[in-house]
Amino acid sequence: MRASLLQIAVDPDETADSRRRRAASLVREQAGSELVILPELWPVGAFAYQQFEQEAEQPTGPTFEAMAEAAKDAEVWLHAGSVVEKADDGTLYNTALVISPTGELAAVYRKIHRFGFDKGEAVMMGAGEDLVTVPLPGALTIGLATCYDLRFPELFRGLVDAGAQALVIPAGWPARRREHWTLLARARAVENQAYVLACGTAGTHAGVEQAGHSIVVDPWGEVLAEAGPGEEVVTVDLDPAKVTTTRDDFPALKDRRLGLPAPAAPRL
Numbered sequence: 001m002r003a004s005l006l007q008i009a010v011d012p013d014e015t016a017d018s019r020r021r022r023a024a025s026l027v028r029e030q031a032g033s034e035l036v037i038l039p040e041l042w043p044v045g046a047f048a049y050q051q052f053e054q055e056a057e058q059p060t061g062p063t064f065e066a067m068a069e070a071a072k073d074a075e076v077w078l079h080a081g082s083v084v085e086k087a088d089d090g091t092l093y094n095t096a097l098v099i100s101p102t103g104e105l106a107a108v109y110r111k112i113h114r115f116g117f118d119k120g121e122a123v124m125m126g127a128g129e130d131l132v133t134v135p136l137p138g139a140l141t142i143g144l145a146t147c148y149d150l151r152f153p154e155l156f157r158g159l160v161d162a163g164a165q166a167l168v169i170p171a172g173w174p175a176r177r178r179e180h181w182t183l184l185a186r187a188r189a190v191e192n193q194a195y196v197l198a199c200g201t202a203g204t205h206a207g208v209e210q211a212g213h214s215i216v217v218d219p220w221g222e223v224l225a226e227a228g229p230g231e232e233v234v235t236v237d238l239d240p241a242k243v244t245t246t247r248d249d250f251p252a253l254k255d256r257r258l259g260l261p262a263p264a265a266p267r268l
């Protein structure tokens with residue numbers, strides 16, 4: 001199964017429309033891959049909070065329309081990264097879109113862990129509540145997470161329990177915490193015995209330099225490919241059988257001890 005990660009640059013001197021056109025032609029160039037992945041909030045920029053309201057769209061808005069045509073032309077499954085979604089009640093969400101090779105909206109995932117502590121996304125957006133997996137016919141079942149979610153291992157365990165074999169993580173990860181990005185991507189792969197495909201952005205927007213360094217890790221924790229800091233396409237071949245063989249040969253997931261009692265109160 002061939003997968004391509006499109007580490008697109010997000011800079012303030014390009015409009016969202018122009019970036020959508022550029023992303024669409026990059027997607028079309030990936031004909032022959034089965035899965036193509038874009039990063040988090042690439043139309044607007046993950047840190048361009050001032051533009052969130054103005055660039056908010058429906059899940060079937062301009063980003064979906066452009067990406068659905070491109071996915072259809074290239075005949076690929078497209079994880080189109082995420083967009084600022086405006087729900088019917090006006091709430092904004094950081095929402096990832098998965099599009100089928102026939103151009104249908106196959107799944108949406110609203111980011112569960114919002115980044116920013118007491119500002120930005122954390123105060124401007126609603127939190128998703130639902131774990132989402134998508135079985136790609138004849139290939140792997142992907143589990144969806146976005147950027148800051150990478151820091152929360154329990155989310156990934158939930159995805160694995162729901163059948164995920166590959167964890168797809170679009171991001172707009174800042175350069176100053178790049179070491180965390182690489183370390184956590186490998187940790188999530190090793191502990192879940194799953195492929196990790198983590199696609200970040202390049203460029204600098206809202207003063208935040210992006211890490212790039214999109215990474216693909218196999219279920220044993222080996223790094224199969226890693227981008228540099230600039231705009232780049234990373235293409236890898238994944239072996240769906242490797243998830244099963246890794247889990248069978250080293251069955252650590254079967255040794256989980258769930259439901260242990262809470263620690264007893266300390267005696268004073």
Ligand SMILES: O=C(O)CCC(=O)C(=O)O
Pocket residue numbers: 046114115146147148149151172173174177180
């Ligand atoms: O956790 C981090 O260091 C970065 C998270 C982030 O930038 C995001 O979720 O948008």
